[in-house]
Amino acid sequence: MTVSLFLQLVVQGCAIGAIYGLAALGFVLLVKALDVINFAQGEFVVLGGFIVWTLVGAGLPFWLALPGALLIGALVGVVFERVVYRPIRDRDFATHLIGTLAGALILRNLAQHIWGPETHAFTAPFDRWVFDWHSVVINPQYLLILGATVLLVAGYYVFFFHSPTGKVLRAVADSRSTARLLGVHTNRIGALAFALASSTGVLAGVLVAPLFLVDPNVGFTAALKAFVATIIGGWGSFPGALLGGLIVGLAEVFSVQFFPSGYKDATAFVILIVFLLLRPQGLFPGRAGERA
Amino acid sequence: MSAYPVRRRAILAAALGSSLLAALAGPAAAEEAIRLGLVTSMTGGFAATGRQVAAGAQLAADEINAAGGIGGRQVKLIVEDDRSEPGAAVNAYNKIISSGPVAVIGPTFTPFVLALAPAVRRAEVPLFTAAIGTKVTAAEVSGGWVFRISTSDAEATAKLADYVATVLKPQRPAILFANNDYGKSGAGVMRATLAAHGIAFAAEEQFTQGDKDMSAQLLKLREIKPDLVVIWAIPTDAGVIVPQARQIGLSVPLVGSPGFATPEFLGLAGSSAEGATTVIVSLAGQSEATADWTQKIRAANPDMPVSFTASTAYDAANLVFDILARQPDATPAKLRDLLAAAHGFQGISGPYDFDATGNGFHQALVVTWTGGKLVPEAGAGQ
Numbered sequence: 001m002t003v004s005l006f007l008q009l010v011v012q013g014c015a016i017g018a019i020y021g022l023a024a025l026g027f028v029l030l031v032k033a034l035d036v037i038n039f040a041q042g043e044f045v046v047l048g049g050f051i052v053w054t055l056v057g058a059g060l061p062f063w064l065a066l067p068g069a070l071l072i073g074a075l076v077g078v079v080f081e082r083v084v085y086r087p088i089r090d091r092d093f094a095t096h097l098i099g100t101l102a103g104a105l106i107l108r109n110l111a112q113h114i115w116g117p118e119t120h121a122f123t124a125p126f127d128r129w130v131f132d133w134h135s136v137v138i139n140p141q142y143l144l145i146l147g148a149t150v151l152l153v154a155g156y157y158v159f160f161f162h163s164p165t166g167k168v169l170r171a172v173a174d175s176r177s178t179a180r181l182l183g184v185h186t187n188r189i190g191a192l193a194f195a196l197a198s199s200t201g202v203l204a205g206v207l208v209a210p211l212f213l214v215d216p217n218v219g220f221t222a223a224l225k226a227f228v229a230t231i232i233g234g235w236g237s238f239p240g241a242l243l244g245g246l247i248v249g250l251a252e253v254f255s256v257q258f259f260p261s262g263y264k265d266a267t268a269f270v271i272l273i274v275f276l277l278l279r280p281q282g283l284f285p286g287r288a289g290e291r292a
Numbered sequence: 293m294s295a296y297p298v299r300r301r302a303i304l305a306a307a308l309g310s311s312l313l314a315a316l317a318g319p320a321a322a323e324e325a326i327r328l329g330l331v332t333s334m335t336g337g338f339a340a341t342g343r344q345v346a347a348g349a350q351l352a353a354d355e356i357n358a359a360g361g362i363g364g365r366q367v368k369l370i371v372e373d374d375r376s377e378p379g380a381a382v383n384a385y386n387k388i389i390s391s392g393p394v395a396v397i398g399p400t401f402t403p404f405v406l407a408l409a410p411a412v413r414r415a416e417v418p419l420f421t422a423a424i425g426t427k428v429t430a431a432e433v434s435g436g437w438v439f440r441i442s443t444s445d446a447e448a449t450a451k452l453a454d455y456v457a458t459v460l461k462p463q464r465p466a467i468l469f470a471n472n473d474y475g476k477s478g479a480g481v482m483r484a485t486l487a488a489h490g491i492a493f494a495a496e497e498q499f500t501q502g503d504k505d506m507s508a509q510l511l512k513l514r515e516i517k518p519d520l521v522v523i524w525a526i527p528t529d530a531g532v533i534v535p536q537a538r539q540i541g542l543s544v545p546l547v548g549s550p551g552f553a554t555p556e557f558l559g560l561a562g563s564s565a566e567g568a569t570t571v572i573v574s575l576a577g578q579s580e581a582t583a584d585w586t587q588k589i590r591a592a593n594p595d596m597p598v599s600f601t602a603s604t605a606y607d608a609a610n611l612v613f614d615i616l617a618r619q620p621d622a623t624p625a626k627l628r629d630l631l632a633a634a635h636g637f638q639g640i641s642g643p644y645d646f647d648a649t650g651n652g653f654h655q656a657l658v659v660t661w662t663g664g665k666l667v668p669e670a671g672a673g674q
Contacts, residue, residue, distance in 0.1 A: 005515055008540075012507045117337045119528045121560045128562070130539045137541055212504035213532055213560060221504065256508035262471045262498040264508060 015142035017249025023226035024241035033193035040104035042223025048205020049214040062124040077198030234282030325368035329388035329396035336376025348602035352609035378407035420608035451656035453485035466518035478524035531560025574641035576603035607639030
């Protein structure tokens with residue numbers, strides 16, 4: 001293996017890994033804030049692609065369409081919390097699982113109803129431009145994704161551990177009834193958490209659209225890999241989600257060089273099984289002691 | 293005296309009855325329309341394709357009616373929507389059969405035709421379909437009543453493979469294909485045809501249909517340094533693979549599955565589609581030769597993309613009209629026998645010649661995306 005191929009594989013693996021990590025952040029956020037697993041997170045990613053595609057198609061420049069999409073995403077999150085999550089929030093894990101899964105199906109069908117089943121091309125902001133760096137091909141979209149993910153991880157980390165609102169969010173995750181007794185508006189906090197999670201998903205959708213197209217079926221794949229990244233990283237850890245994503249991304253890219261490519265999708269799950277056997281708490285055990 | 297009113301009533305009744313009978317049987321029998329059925333997707337996921345089929349058949353019916361019909365009888369096209377569901381297609385088909393059509397133009401997707409097959413064998417009315425699955429015209433499925441008006445998948449793939457082996461003659465080809473039935477059967481035909489000409493793939497890579505990141509496979513292919521890459525994928529996957537291949541610096545000629553010949557692929561791949569070679573059943577709707585016909589379809593359906601999907605339905609309707617013009621009293625059974633013997637009908641799509649199993653269309657054009665248009669390759673013949 002030449003040095004340039006090795007570097008190219010590292011670049012490619014990190015880029016894909018960052019995408020998985022970015023999609024996983026929404027998962028982690030809700031685990032951390034509300035102690036709930038949201039299986040509709042992948043559908044927020046789908047929404048992101050379609051919303052930004054619609055806004056740019058309507059003539060908005062990309063850098064205006066992006067905040068617009070995030071805002072619409074946040075609104076969808078607030079509605080989702082009110083309609084899907086709040087009625088079942090005091091139930092057990094299985095109810096959360098089925099409830100958010102039902103929410104995912106509703107979102108998916110709603111998206112199909114609005115935008116139809118077709119896949120669309122979306123190339124903003126870089127219009128499929130790539131550049132060479134020492135014979136390694138770099139797609140600026142990769143840098144954008146990696147940059148956004150690292151910033152978000154840092155931002156969420158600071159927010160959750162060093163801001164008053166973040167501390168309230170964690171307190172609600174710990175015990176909603178105690179938090180409420182102490183005067184926390186738990187409804188408002190829940191809405192905030194879902195708004196953040198869904199706009200994080202929307203951001204992921206906007207950023208991967210130039211690579212993965214605007215496709216109504218991208219949600220399931222995104223959610224599956226993001227879920228694996230979340231578990232590997234340690235349930236409820238922001239840096240863990242990014243690191244877990246990077247591990248899966250790099251493993252996928254490198255595995256194809258050595259094994260038949262038909263098994264590429266299995267790579268993520270082999271890693272998942274290895275982790276569950278050897279280190280079930282993940283790289284950064286999150287919830288257990290809030291160490292992150 | 294007492295009989296008079298009765299008699300008058302009887303005469304009135306007789307007069308009324310006979311005039312009613314005359315009204316029912318007389319003039320109506322002479323002008324009864326010839327019914328042609330159409331089961332297609334007017335709503336749902338396949339509506340874009342289904343509406344093209346309807347537009348093609350409707351144009352053929354409108355044209356023949358404007359020209360005075362067939363032997364003085366008008367043609368009535370009976371359209372039933374299958375809502376893009378195989379189950380609903382069966383109901384739509386049964387509804388059409390109850391109105392006594394001479395033939396039915398059916399769905400263009402293989403699973404739909406397979407769902408209809410038992411009803412078609414029972415009804416004993418010829419069914420036309422552009423579905424490309426090999427099974428569609430198999431005797432145990434069709435019972436001899438299904439007529440394919442598009443080139444089968446196997447025929448089109450063989451044609452493209454032959455072009456690669458005998459005209460492009462790559463020294464070091466590679467292939468990337470979906471790891472499902474579709475990808476594997478396409479790759480199988482390619483592999484066998486190239487092998488017959490002493491050419492072997494230097495690398496074979498696979499992907500999961502719907503996967504969005506092909507960079508791992510494409511990087512591996514790039515390292516092999518092939519002089520040509522064959523890609524067997526549905527249009528949406530092809531639209532992901534081709535831009536990624538070009539971005540990563542895989543700049544060799546690309547040869548793609550029939551999915552590459554779709555406007556959908558061009559829309560997704562954009563300028564990176566340029567130079568990709570593929571195979572298409574017919575250039576109807578795109579070529580100069582079909583410009584007049586395309587104009588007519590567009591006149592009635594302004595925003596509709598026009599392709600061989602519309603022209604095959606148009607041709608099927610005209611095939612029926614052509615036979616009925618010579619045999620006005622043909623029953624569905626008689627029509628079947630005449631169809632099975634039909635040779636040399638020149639449609640908008642191309643020439644039709646039915647073989648013993650009901651495959652009527654065999655044209656496959658090797659084409660290359662050039663400046664956003666599909667241009668036929670010289671030396672590929674038909």
